[in-house]
Amino acid sequence: DTAVSQTPKYLVTQMGNDKSIKCEQNLGHDTMYWYKQDSKKFLKIMFSYNNKELIINETVPNRFSPKSPDKAHLNLHINSLELGDSAVYFCASSQASLAATDTQYFGPGTRLTVL
Amino acid sequence: GENVEQHPSTLSVQEGDSAVIKCTYSDSASNYFPWYKQELGKGPQLIIDIRSNVGEKKDQRIAVTLNKTAKHFSLHITETQPEDSAVYFCAASKSGGYQKVTFGTGTKLQVIP
Numbered sequence: 006d007t008a009v010s011q012t013p014k015y016l017v018t019q020m021g022n023d024k025s026i027k028c029e030q031n032l033g034h035d036t037m038y039w040y041k042q043d044s045k046k047f048l049k050i051m052f053s054y055n056n057k058e059l060i061i062n063e064t065v066p067n068r069f070s071p072k073s074p075d076k077a078h079l080n081l082h083i084n085s086l087e088l089g090d091s092a093v094y095f096c097a098s099s100q101a102s103l104a105a106t107d108t109q110y111f112g113p114g115t116r117l118t119v120l
Numbered sequence: 121g122e123n124v125e126q127h128p129s130t131l132s133v134q135e136g137d138s139a140v141i142k143c144t145y146s147d148s149a150s151n152y153f154p155w156y157k158q159e160l161g162k163g164p165q166l167i168i169d170i171r172s173n174v175g176e177k178k179d180q181r182i183a184v185t186l187n188k189t190a191k192h193f194s195l196h197i198t199e200t201q202p203e204d205s206a207v208y209f210c211a212a213s214k215s216g217g218y219q220k221v222t223f224g225t226g227t228k229l230q231v232i233p
Contacts, residue, residue: 009163046207048164048223061220095163108154109221111163 008032009112011096017118018086026081026115028096036060037079038097038109039071048095054079083117091119122147124212126224133200134232141227143210144192150212153186153193154221158207167208168195171215200231 009030018024030037038061039051053061054073068084079096096112123146133139145153151172156164170177170184170193177184181200186193197204210224 046158046226046228048209048226050220053220063220097163108166108169111156111165113161114163 009096009098009110011094011112011115013115014113015116015118017120019120020086020088022086023082023084024086024117025083026094026096026117028079028081028112030077030096030098030110030112032098032100032110034098034100034110035076036099037073037076038099039079039081040095040097040111042093042095042114044092052079052081086117086119088119091117093117122150122212122220122222124210124222124224126210126227128227129225130228130230132230132232135200135202137200139197139200139204139229139231141195141208141210141229142192143194143212143224144190145212145222146191147212147214148188148191149214152213152215153184154211154213155184155195156209156211156223158209158226160206164209197229200229202231202233205229205231 012027036055038053042048051065052071056076057073070082073079093114093116095114097109099107099109126143154169157167158164170186181198183196207226207228209226211221213219213221
């Protein structure tokens with residue numbers, strides 16, 4: 006069974022378009038994340054949700070809008086795509102208990118290419 | 121905020137040799153240090169972690185050491201195998217839930233058969 010899944014795996018689109026990436030986790034975790042990995046492999050957090058509530062919002066252009074319909078799903082919508090948005094986007098989840106920081110489980114990634 | 125530096129960026133070793141990856145962090149309040157392995161085309165996966173109340177932790181061929189005073193921690197892989205080839209990330213965070221994990225810049229390890 007896939008723990009954290011993302012769709013689509015590949016996304017090729019034109020500049021200016023709007024696109025969405027979907028993420029689902031079946032681990033029963035309370036917290037989900039979106040990360041962006043650039044061409045140099047640098048991993049940077051974008052957003053985090055806990056029980057559908059936004060708890061981390063890094064300095065990300067407001068063209069990026071996450072949505073969490075329930076605690077098992079976290080989607081990422083991107084408006085007016087730009088060349089610089091090309092990257093691999095990873096969804097992750099963790100239990101994020103108050104006792105300690107927990108392991109993050111990553112999805113397989115969505116490779117976004119903006120032409 | 122936290123800043124994590126990681127060295128080297130690339131590392132080639134012969135199969136059977138040891139590999140060492142080093143990281144430093146800036147926030148003395150950080151107390152959780154996970155290491156992730158990312159294979160080609162996949163998402164990162166936790167391989168080992170250490171918390172600041174421990175100086176060393178081992179799991180088979182993998183070990184991590186932590187020096188809180190110097191604010192650095194290292195990953196040691198012994199008896200390397202071709203399947204160890206991947207990108208390795210160190211990271212740092214504070215405990216207490218809902219904390220951001222700051223990742224290092226990654227080390228691409230190549231194990232030559």
